Amino acid sequence: MSSHPPQPTVLNPLQTARKLAAEFAETTSERDERGGTPKAERDAIRQSGLLALSIPTQFGGIGANWSETLNIVREFAKVDSSIAHVFGFHHLMLATVRLFARPEQWQPWFEQTARNNWFWGNALNPLDTRTVVRKFSGWREFSGKKSFCSGASDSEMLIASAVDEGAGGKLLIAAIPSGRTGITLHGDWNNMGQRQTDSGSATFERVRVEESELLLDPGPLSNPFACLRPLIAQLHFTYIFLGIAEGALEEARQYTLKEGRPWFKSKAQHISEDPYILRHYGEFWIGLESVRVLTERACAQLDKAWNRGPNLGSEERAQLALSIATAKVAATRTGLDLCSRLFEVTGARATHASLRFDRYWRNLRTQTLHDPVDYKIQELGEWALNQKRPTPSFYS
Numbered sequence: 001m002s003s004h005p006p007q008p009t010v011l012n013p014l015q016t017a018r019k020l021a022a023e024f025a026e027t028t029s030e031r032d033e034r035g036g037t038p039k040a041e042r043d044a045i046r047q048s049g050l051l052a053l054s055i056p057t058q059f060g061g062i063g064a065n066w067s068e069t070l071n072i073v074r075e076f077a078k079v080d081s082s083i084a085h086v087f088g089f090h091h092l093m094l095a096t097v098r099l100f101a102r103p104e105q106w107q108p109w110f111e112q113t114a115r116n117n118w119f120w121g122n123a124l125n126p127l128d129t130r131t132v133v134r135k136f137s138g139w140r141e142f143s144g145k146k147s148f149c150s151g152a153s154d155s156e157m158l159i160a161s162a163v164d165e166g167a168g169g170k171l172l173i174a175a176i177p178s179g180r181t182g183i184t185l186h187g188d189w190n191n192m193g194q195r196q197t198d199s200g201s202a203t204f205e206r207v208r209v210e211e212s213e214l215l216l217d218p219g220p221l222s223n224p225f226a227c228l229r230p231l232i233a234q235l236h237f238t239y240i241f242l243g244i245a246e247g248a249l250e251e252a253r254q255y256t257l258k259e260g261r262p263w264f265k266s267k268a269q270h271i272s273e274d275p276y277i278l279r280h281y282g283e284f285w286i287g288l289e290s291v292r293v294l295t296e297r298a299c300a301q302l303d304k305a306w307n308r309g310p311n312l313g314s315e316e317r318a319q320l321a322l323s324i325a326t327a328k329v330a331a332t333r334t335g336l337d338l339c340s341r342l343f344e345v346t347g348a349r350a351t352h353a354s355l356r357f358d359r360y361w362r363n364l365r366t367q368t369l370h371d372p373v374d375y376k377i378q379e380l381g382e383w384a385l386n387q388k389r390p391t392p393s394f395y396s
Helices: 013-025 028-034 039-048 066-079 081-100 103-116 228-259 275-311 314-344 359-368 373-386
Strands: 120-123 132-136 139-146 157-164 170-177 183-185 202-210
Touching (some): 013 066, 028 359, 066 081, 081 103, 081 157, 081 359, 139 157, 139 170, 228 275, 275 314, 314 373
Antiparallel strands (some): 139 202, 157 170, 183 202
16 A cells, blocks of 8 residues: 555545436436446546545545535435435445455555546345355355346455355355456346346356455454445435435426426416425425434434444444435335326326436336335334344345
């Protein structure tokens, strides 16, 4: 690690993100239809310096906290939730190596990421156990398949996992170059939503993994601080849900004001005076304001927990888990409701295929299904009724 890493030149990260988001918005509908890798948009993020956003300044990064980082995820999600997903996952992967690895591992990775504008992708998915480990002297070998590899395409580094059957099915996690021999990214993601997250499958064919690339110390679930990883992932999704809903509301608002027509029975001169339209927008606002308060409160708690580092206690971690679960349930319910009902304030002409207003619901519905909200509600019910704190796991 160099003693004087170069500093990024991003003077105002939020302003930079908003400028990028405005550019992305011009092609969002067309790219939603096309799917595939958003190569030009990922390169624009590389050039912006925002891949160093959450990296501390002493390693060449911008030094943003989680509130600042996730608010930029939210800005992207307003116009393009696929970009928001892979951008947020990049910072989640960086958090993964920070939480699971030794300083002599993660510090050079941070510095190289900031210097070279590396994009980190995901091939972790611990629920998919088809990738297995073989152990050799001084290194391991990963072989098998992995699903839901969001952001793996067009990345420089991957967080990957494999099951060590010789150690009782223990999960091994590693940080490896995406272009390493034996890794094949299939580009087979073709879902109805989040169509440019590249969340398809990968194949590992006798991929060599050095001991220095394994994230063993302290590793996952080793202490309350290491257990922040799944909570960051959950809050990342919550910010995406919030951003999608905010973007949907703003697009619906613009369409209502510019293109909407009052219903002939309303007696209103303009649609903005229609009492039922106003009622819908009032309900949208109440729902989103509630989600904003819950989400921003949870992120403020995350910032405090992150700053505690290894001194974080289990009680503080549990309270954070409850706050994030509450925000995520609210964001899911409010977002799905708003993204479905937006057509009630825009009218039949808003269903024209060229507008692709349905993408907001499709994106949100696709992402929310990856973590059933029913189990979050059960967890909250256990706390509300029985005062039973959530138990840390790799997923929550």
